[in-house]
Amino acid sequence: MRPTKNICCIGAGYVGGPTMSVIAQKNPSIKVTCVDLNESRIKAWNNENLDNLPIYEPGLAEVVAEARGRNLFFSTDVDKAIDEADMIFISVNTPTKTYGEGKGMAADLKYIELCARQIARVATNDKIIVEKSTLPVRTAEAVKSILDHTGNGVNFQILSNPEFLAEGTAIQDLQNADRVLIGGENTEDGKLAMQELVNIYASWLPKDRILTTNVWSSELSKLVANAFLAQRVSSINAISELCEVTEADVQEVAKAIGKDSRIGPKFLNASVGFGGSCFQKDILNLVYISKSLGLNEVADYWEQVIIMNDHQKNRFARKIVKTLYNTVADKKIAFLGWAFKKDTNDTRESAAIYIAEKLLHEQANITIYDPKVKEHQIFSDLEYLGTLDPEIIKQRVRVVNDPYLAMDQAHAIAILTEWDEFITYDWRRVYDKMVKPAFVFDGRGITDGLNLEKYDFQVFRLGKSITTNKG
Numbered sequence: 001m002r003p004t005k006n007i008c009c010i011g012a013g014y015v016g017g018p019t020m021s022v023i024a025q026k027n028p029s030i031k032v033t034c035v036d037l038n039e040s041r042i043k044a045w046n047n048e049n050l051d052n053l054p055i056y057e058p059g060l061a062e063v064v065a066e067a068r069g070r071n072l073f074f075s076t077d078v079d080k081a082i083d084e085a086d087m088i089f090i091s092v093n094t095p096t097k098t099y100g101e102g103k104g105m106a107a108d109l110k111y112i113e114l115c116a117r118q119i120a121r122v123a124t125n126d127k128i129i130v131e132k133s134t135l136p137v138r139t140a141e142a143v144k145s146i147l148d149h150t151g152n153g154v155n156f157q158i159l160s161n162p163e164f165l166a167e168g169t170a171i172q173d174l175q176n177a178d179r180v181l182i183g184g185e186n187t188e189d190g191k192l193a194m195q196e197l198v199n200i201y202a203s204w205l206p207k208d209r210i211l212t213t214n215v216w217s218s219e220l221s222k223l224v225a226n227a228f229l230a231q232r233v234s235s236i237n238a239i240s241e242l243c244e245v246t247e248a249d250v251q252e253v254a255k256a257i258g259k260d261s262r263i264g265p266k267f268l269n270a271s272v273g274f275g276g277s278c279f280q281k282d283i284l285n286l287v288y289i290s291k292s293l294g295l296n297e298v299a300d301y302w303e304q305v306i307i308m309n310d311h312q313k314n315r316f317a318r319k320i321v322k323t324l325y326n327t328v329a330d331k332k333i334a335f336l337g338w339a340f341k342k343d344t345n346d347t348r349e350s351a352a353i354y355i356a357e358k359l360l361h362e363q364a365n366i367t368i369y370d371p372k373v374k375e376h377q378i379f380s381d382l383e384y385l386g387t388l389d390p391e392i393i394k395q396r397v398r399v400v401n402d403p404y405l406a407m408d409q410a411h412a413i414a415i416l417t418e419w420d421e422f423i424t425y426d427w428r429r430v431y432d433k434m435v436k437p438a439f440v441f442d443g444r445g446i447t448d449g450l451n452l453e454k455y456d457f458q459v460f461r462l463g464k465s466i467t468t469n470k471g
């Protein structure tokens with residue numbers, strides 16, 4: 001097997017872009033080309049102005065500035081990059097199927113299959129294919145079957161190398177990964193291929209953080225990791241509702257249980273519900289796989305994590321309506337945050353979208369401020385739901401660039417993303433400009449230290465009783 005000199009990554013999205021940027025940064029002698037069919041995305045990756053990269057991640061612009069043009073390239077010429085590469089990462093989207101068998105649950109693998117067929121068509125020399133996308137267990141079998149029937153006489157080794165980065169901390173997660181997982185065949189060639197990929201990561205990570213397993217364990221581990229993380233969020237969210245009616249405080253409970261080293265303190269913040277492109281789709285996929293294998297109890301167990309998450313979003317919206325005297329019709333609700341979490345401009349499956357949907361059905365007027373999400377994205381997220389009249393969206397939704405304008409004359413504020421800047425606002429000024437009584441619904445637990453009650457706000461925090469300045 002020849003040493004890797006040329007890497008191609010198909011898919012320049014939230015995973016492909018940052019991952020390849022860091023691989024190129026840390027391996028200056030390897031040429032890394034990230035390709036995508038989406039021309040405007042590639043154009044943005046090549047933009048001179050680093051503020052205009054298609055993805056916002058702290059630290060990403062600096063890495064791109066260092067490597068781009070040296071050994072990191074972004075291109076739409078997929079065939080050329082495939083042809084030149086010794087190693088090809090497949091990092092395309094694997095959304096939930098929206099049609100046919102498995103609709104609403106199974107992963108849609110059509111983009112993966114298209115990549116495999118394109119590689120099969122173009123390749124003329126041996127290559128290592130790396131599954132970077134999150135895939136159902138045993139997908140490598142299908143990919144191999146397509147590649148092995150090309151008739152080109154090319155040998156392919158398929159590796160699974162799922163990505164564990166979290167959006168918002170992607171660069172830090174890549175540069176200092178807890179672990180890298182590489183699954184491959186237990187054959188001579190399989191081991192050599194795994195070693196090639198180990199070498200790439202070992203240029204910056206300690207060897208003991210690079211785990212090698214069989215392909216199926218690697219594929220399944222990614223789904224399971226996301227299922228466990230999401231389960232933790234749903235678990236603490238379930239407890240938040242119990243706290244609200246028993247006068248227990250979810251943060252105190254989280255602190256108390258987190259001290260148990262078997263439980264640990266991380267990922268125990270009650271919130272308006274998890275979002276992002278991965279948790280929901282990966283659990284649905286796990287549920288689908290379990291059901292397909294006749295493991296109904298396993299499927300039901302994991303499905304409950306999604307049911308709880310939907311419940312948390314719904315009850316947050318209901319709480320707003322109920323607290324505002326059972327009607328939000330024609331009232332102004334200010335949204336702070338639209339991204340599914342802080343430090344990213346990604347809005348996929350963001351809780352804010354679903355809260356907005358519910359409130360628009362109740363005829364609220366919504367003004368949205370998010371430091372990184374653009375207006376067209378917000379409108380497209382709402383239209384994509386397909387449940388709201390486009391005219392209503394246009395009439396009732398406003399997106400502004402100034403948070404104070406968003407909150408001016410609002411009846412209530414809903415905090416839906418935990419952006420750091422929100423706690424730096426002049427809350428006295430905000431209070432003075434709002435309709436009274438002024439309500440804050442903190443869906444992210446970020447206002448605890450602010451004592452908003454002292455300005456006379458009425459504050460609802462998940463997992464706590466509603467508080468006023470009278471306690």
Ligand code: NAI
Pocket residue numbers: 010011012013014015016035036037038041078091092093094111114115132133134135163164165166167277278
């Ligand atoms: P994304 O949607 O941001 O990017 C995928 C890109 O692939 C798109 O730009 C699309 O145009 C491109 N693409 C699709 N088919 C193509 C083809 N045949 N040729 C060239 N380009 C093609 O998706 P994202 O978020 O980067 O996710 C990719 C995979 O990584 C998914 O399987 C996801 O589950 C997984 N993942 C995502 C994480 C995240 O935080 N977003 C974290 C870990 C894994």
